[in-house]
Amino acid sequence: MEKDLAKIAPSNIQAEQMILGAILINNRELYNINEF
Known part of the structure; x- marks a missing residue:
């Protein structure tokens, strides 16, 4: 299943x-995206 x-x-x-x-x-956006 992992292969699929x-x-x-x-x-x-x-x-x-x-x-x-x-x-x-703007690499600070990474912290905002990481919340998802």
Whole structure:
């Protein structure tokens, strides 16, 4: 079952890119995102 989970692609690549971009622009945002 663990192997099946490893094959699942991210469900929203655009959202992940936005989060990474926010962290690159302002790394303090990482603490806000980490709360989720």
